[in-house]
Amino acid sequence: MKYFKLLLPLSITVALVFILNHKQGKIPPIGKFINPFTGFWQNAEPMKWNDATENLCRLQQEATVVFDDRLVPHVFAKTDEDMYYLQGYITAKYRLFQMEISTYVAGGRLTEIVGEAGLESDRLMRRTGMVYGAEKAQEFIEQDTASSKLINAYCKGVNDYISSLSAKDYPIEYKLLDFKPEEWKPIKVALLLKYMANMLSIFEYDIENTNFTNKYGMEAFHKLYPDFIKDEDPIVPKGTEWNFKTQNSKSEVSLVPRPSSLAPHHLSLATHNPQLTTNLYPNALPKPDEITGSNNWAVSGTKTKSGKPILCNDPHLRLTLPSIWYEMQLVSPNMNVYGATLPGSPAVIIGFNDSIAWGVTNAGRDVRDWVQVSEVQLQQATKRKEVYKMKGGKDFTEEVNYTEFGPIVFDENFGKAKSKQYLAMRWIAHLPSNEFKTFYQMNKGKNHEDYLAALNEYTCPGQNFVFASRSGDIAIKEQGKFPIMTEQNRFVRSSENKLPWSEYIPSEHNPHVKNPARGFVSSANQHPTDSTYPYYYPGLGVYENYRNRRINQLLTEANGIDAEFMKKMHSDNYNLHAKEAVPVLLTLLDKSSLTDSQKNIISSLEKWNYFNNPEEVAPVYFEVWWNNLRTLLWDEMMHEDLPMKQPNFYTTVQLLATDSSLVFYDNESTPAKESRSDIVNLSFRAIEDTLKSKYFTEVSEPYGTDETYERKNNGSHDWGTYKATKVAHMIPGLDAFSALNVYNGGNLGIINATNSSNGPSWRMVVDFGEMKAYTIYPGGQSGNPGSKFYKNGVDVWAKGEYHNTTFAQQSADLNSNKLFSVTYKPKK
Amino acid sequence: MRNFLISALVIAIISALLQLFLPWWIIAVVAFGVAYLHQQSMLSAFAGAFIGIFLLWALYAFAISSANEHLLAKKIAELFPLKGNVFALAAITGVIGGLVAGFAAMSGAAARQVLSK
Numbered sequence: 001m002k003y004f005k006l007l008l009p010l011s012i013t014v015a016l017v018f019i020l021n022h023k024q025g026k027i028p029p030i031g032k033f034i035n036p037f038t039g040f041w042q043n044a045e046p047m048k049w050n051d052a053t054e055n056l057c058r059l060q061q062e063a064t065v066v067f068d069d070r071l072v073p074h075v076f077a078k079t080d081e082d083m084y085y086l087q088g089y090i091t092a093k094y095r096l097f098q099m100e101i102s103t104y105v106a107g108g109r110l111t112e113i114v115g116e117a118g119l120e121s122d123r124l125m126r127r128t129g130m131v132y133g134a135e136k137a138q139e140f141i142e143q144d145t146a147s148s149k150l151i152n153a154y155c156k157g158v159n160d161y162i163s164s165l166s167a168k169d170y171p172i173e174y175k176l177l178d179f180k181p182e183e184w185k186p187i188k189v190a191l192l193l194k195y196m197a198n199m200l201s202i203f204e205y206d207i208e209n210t211n212f213t214n215k216y217g218m219e220a221f222h223k224l225y226p227d228f229i230k231d232e233d234p235i236v237p238k239g240t241e242w243n244f245k246t247q248n249s250k251s252e253v254s255l256v257p258r259p260s261s262l263a264p265h266h267l268s269l270a271t272h273n274p275q276l277t278t279n280l281y282p283n284a285l286p287k288p289d290e291i292t293g294s295n296n297w298a299v300s301g302t303k304t305k306s307g308k309p310i311l312c313n314d315p316h317l318r319l320t321l322p323s324i325w326y327e328m329q330l331v332s333p334n335m336n337v338y339g340a341t342l343p344g345s346p347a348v349i350i351g352f353n354d355s356i357a358w359g360v361t362n363a364g365r366d367v368r369d370w371v372q373v374s375e376v377q378l379q380q381a382t383k384r385k386e387v388y389k390m391k392g393g394k395d396f397t398e399e400v401n402y403t404e405f406g407p408i409v410f411d412e413n414f415g416k417a418k419s420k421q422y423l424a425m426r427w428i429a430h431l432p433s434n435e436f437k438t439f440y441q442m443n444k445g446k447n448h449e450d451y452l453a454a455l456n457e458y459t460c461p462g463q464n465f466v467f468a469s470r471s472g473d474i475a476i477k478e479q480g481k482f483p484i485m486t487e488q489n490r491f492v493r494s495s496e497n498k499l500p501w502s503e504y505i506p507s508e509h510n511p512h513v514k515n516p517a518r519g520f521v522s523s524a525n526q527h528p529t530d531s532t533y534p535y536y537y538p539g540l541g542v543y544e545n546y547r548n549r550r551i552n553q554l555l556t557e558a559n560g561i562d563a564e565f566m567k568k569m570h571s572d573n574y575n576l577h578a579k580e581a582v583p584v585l586l587t588l589l590d591k592s593s594l595t596d597s598q599k600n601i602i603s604s605l606e607k608w609n610y611f612n613n614p615e616e617v618a619p620v621y622f623e624v625w626w627n628n629l630r631t632l633l634w635d636e637m638m639h640e641d642l643p644m645k646q647p648n649f650y651t652t653v654q655l656l657a658t659d660s661s662l663v664f665y666d667n668e669s670t671p672a673k674e675s676r677s678d679i680v681n682l683s684f685r686a687i688e689d690t691l692k693s694k695y696f697t698e699v700s701e702p703y704g705t706d707e708t709y710e711r712k713n714n715g716s717h718d719w720g721t722y723k724a725t726k727v728a729h730m731i732p733g734l735d736a737f738s739a740l741n742v743y744n745g746g747n748l749g750i751i752n753a754t755n756s757s758n759g760p761s762w763r764m765v766v767d768f769g770e771m772k773a774y775t776i777y778p779g780g781q782s783g784n785p786g787s788k789f790y791k792n793g794v795d796v797w798a799k800g801e802y803h804n805t806t807f808a809q810q811s812a813d814l815n816s817n818k819l820f821s822v823t824y825k826p827k828k
Numbered sequence: 829m830r831n832f833l834i835s836a837l838v839i840a841i842i843s844a845l846l847q848l849f850l851p852w853w854i855i856a857v858v859a860f861g862v863a864y865l866h867q868q869s870m871l872s873a874f875a876g877a878f879i880g881i882f883l884l885w886a887l888y889a890f891a892i893s894s895a896n897e898h899l900l901a902k903k904i905a906e907l908f909p910l911k912g913n914v915f916a917l918a919a920i921t922g923v924i925g926g927l928v929a930g931f932a933a934m935s936g937a938a939a940r941q942v943l944s945k
Contacts, residue, residue, distance in 0.1 A: 006942045009870070009934035013860075016928050017853045031928070034921050035852035036889035040904055041921070044896035172900070736906040786900025 038168040049820040055827040066814045066821040071781035071789040074329040081153040083332040084346045088157025095783045097173040099344035103188045106195035115391040126386045129407040133430040134190040140432030154346035158184035192344040197429040200461035204366040207284040208645040210492040224647045227539030234527040283415030284643035293753035294361035296466040297522035298474040305562045306769020309468035313359025314760040319727040323779025335444035347439035355446045357766040363462030366538045367428035369500040371405045433459035455479040464523035476521035477512040478528045520555045524548040545650040546576040546749035563767040571800030573612040577749040584657045588680040614720025614745045628683035737785045744798040774802035836880035856932035863936030870937045877933030878926035886922030
């Protein structure tokens with residue numbers, strides 16, 4: 001019994017240490033996390049910055065990095081290798097967690113960090129061939145010794161930083177999730193680009209289209225998802241002549257005729273074309289219904305105050321902390337380039353140098369197809385073993401079958417419905433490619449020829465590269481490797497067929513404009529061309545048709561443009577969608593027997609100038625009405641077990657305005673047969689209930705009564721409050737590290753396309769007249785939530801303001817706004 | 829009383845030095861060892877170790893955080909959730925370390941009593 005006295009406290013001690021040293025569900029290992037010697041307190045970095053000298057063993061020659069007063073590093077190196085080595089080293093120092101977590105996600109390895117919870121996402125990544133594609137890209141890059149050398153230099157920089165760390169220095173997210181940084185191999189650079197491809201080259205709806213057409217017929221399909229639309233305002237101005245032969249005289253290009261073989265009015269696709277199927281498919285990959293948007297444009301000297309071009313770009317993505325971009329200047333004897341870099345990958349992705357500037361928007365072209373393969377083809381497929389290492393559990397293993405088309409994504413082992421329909425995916429992201437080379441060449445480009453040469457081999461994800469040069473040229477080119485398609489590529493193919501595509505549009509035939517008569521070039525994810533473009537491409541139903549028209553209208557009307565004008569344009573909140581939709585809806589509305597508050601809503605909408613400014617109330621009513629209406633109207637497309645795509649906003653407005661008898665007006669869930677005006681009225685009368693239920697359930701401090709709802713509604717619940725833009729930390733649910741309720745305007749279809757979770761991830765104005773550039777992004781240079789540079793850009797961004805950049809020629813140019821500098825010396 | 833203060837001080841100093849290169853739970857080993865070598869009641873052993881590590885952890889944490897103007901600590905104090913109260917966070921830090929060290933010291937004192945009898 002005397003041992004009891006010892007055993008009791010001893011077992012308490014052991015149990016305490018054990019519990020506090022291990023992750024409990026989502027709770028980090030508290031002892032590790034909270035002790036001030038190695039835990040999170042060590043990430044509370046001191047708020048003072050001093051010049052320093054560091055020795056780095058794999059640096060070739062002495063180099064200097066000056067951090068300016070926003071913590072933007074300006075790297076001055078003596079060779080390109082040293083420059084990328086330091087880019088890797090410094091990026092890792094400020095953004096290590098995001099680099100690693102992105103490659104864990106893209107590589108389907110989340111289970112190694114979060115266990116079972118990551119398995120669905122991991123399997124999706126592996127089964128869609130993300131790692132397979134990255135491996136192919138990496139093999140290809142290795143054949144190019146120049147690229148390979150520079151990418152390796154970058155990786156060495158990352159790895160030298162990682163190996164300088166001890167546990168106390170790990171970024172706080174490693175401590176929260178309880179894992180360690182690992183070696184940064186070149187394959188991870190390739191994987192990161194596949195990660196971008198997975199966000200930006202997924203726009204096809206083959207499965208959804210097949211389901212829709214086999215249920216509702218080809219006529220309805222063409223009506224709801226047209227290839228081209230009435231108010232088209234494409235990237236290459238309408239009516240531009242296609243003059244391929246002068247650009248490429250030696251090869252005759254086989255022009256694909258517009259498909260007319262698919263006669264309308266029949267029900268099943270297979271009756272049009274035996275290569276298509278009569279099947280319905282319960283599984284599809286998750287995809288957005290509306291593209292959130294990116295813009296870029298450049299105006300020539302004829303339209304600017306200075307007589308020199310101005311270039312602008314605001315790529316829109318999911319808003320995250322740390323931000324997807326890291327701002328940097330890279331200087332070597334070969335180049336001096338400034339802009340947005342992608343942590344984990346060398347070079348500047350969007351930016352400018354002494355001579356040129358460039359920016360990107362997503363092309364959104366269809367570069368993916370689905371083939372239903374037979375049992376035999378499944379058996380003949382090459383098996384690739386995928387092992388998912390499970391944190392705190394048993395590893396999960398599966399075989400993914402690679403057919404001649406690509407990996408079989410859905411089969412009886414994967415998908416919401418375990419179906420015997422074997423669906424293989426063919427995707428451009430699986431092709432070997434070297435995107436780094438494009439950015440490397442662009443970074444040191446001098447003129448339009450260099451820009452075109454840099455783009456020539458660029459493969460994926462397809463982008464609209466806007467361009468301006470100090471010497472006065474402006475241009476835009478949609479670049480990527482685009483398959484030659486026919487309308488059949490909008491649907492799932494059956495397996496008897498050969499490859500769904502085997503030829504590609506030559507790069508020099510991709511849509512391209514240089515110095516057009518109108519004095520500007522622009523893109524906003526709309527159609528690249530009008531219907532006269534000699535190659536067919538699917539209309540997709542996600543091409544933008546509002547922002548592009550607004551941008552082109554503003555640029556057409558303006559003259560004597562300066563940087564201030566451009567900054568205002570980035571924050572333009574004009575809602576062209578509302579301007580076209582509201583009059584249609586109000587006309588269809590039955591205005592008898594309305595309550596006072598309903599009358600208020602109508603008068604608010606009637607008085608609205610269609611700007612989604614944050615202090616306006618009308619945008620809230622429009623947003624709610626529109627969403628209610630879509631839910632009633634397109635209920636046919638919302639079945640969990642039968643994926644279909646909702647028609648886009650533009651087509652929806654057009655149909656409501658012109659078609660009084662669409663079968664889809666009827667709501668499936670009610671016995672009554674609804675008409676167009678029925679659903680417009682029902683959705684209008686539901687506005688207040690929708691608002692109430694949102695405020696009752698979603699707002700952190702719930703309003704219990706109608707009076708509090710009224711108070712909120714008349715007081716602070718304007719558009720900015722309602723929209724409540726959130727810049728969320730990459731770990732879901734980590735509100736303490738996020739920027740919540742960011743007050744700003746905008747929405748989908750607006751130049752400032754900021755909704756609650758997506759928006760301009762980077763805004764840049766490059767003015768060649770004054771040789772000045774202005775940038776802003778909703779985040780900060782440091783990935784450490786304990787830094788004052790963690791999210792210092794968010795409020796500036798929300799107000800539509802910018803930072804002035806310092807484009808230094810030498811380190812002394814930064815003396816006036818230097819925070820600190822580091823001299824890096826090779827270790828002898 | 830002196831006993832108790834001496835062991836608090838000794839445990840804090842040795843733990844501070846060892847934690848520079850050893851994992852956090854070394855405090856348990858230190859507290860156990862000191863209590864084993866230093867004759868005292870189990871209660872007094874607990875109190876001494878608790879106070880020693882409580883002060884070491886809480887004060888060190890607070891000092892680091894002060895140089896950071898508590899930017900990070902405020903966020904962690906929302907995560908925990910302590911409504912952003914940094915003092916509470918530093919105190920909890922101290923209590924967690926203190927409890928581990930306290931029970932370890934109690935075991936150390938008990939071990940001495942049990943084994944020497």
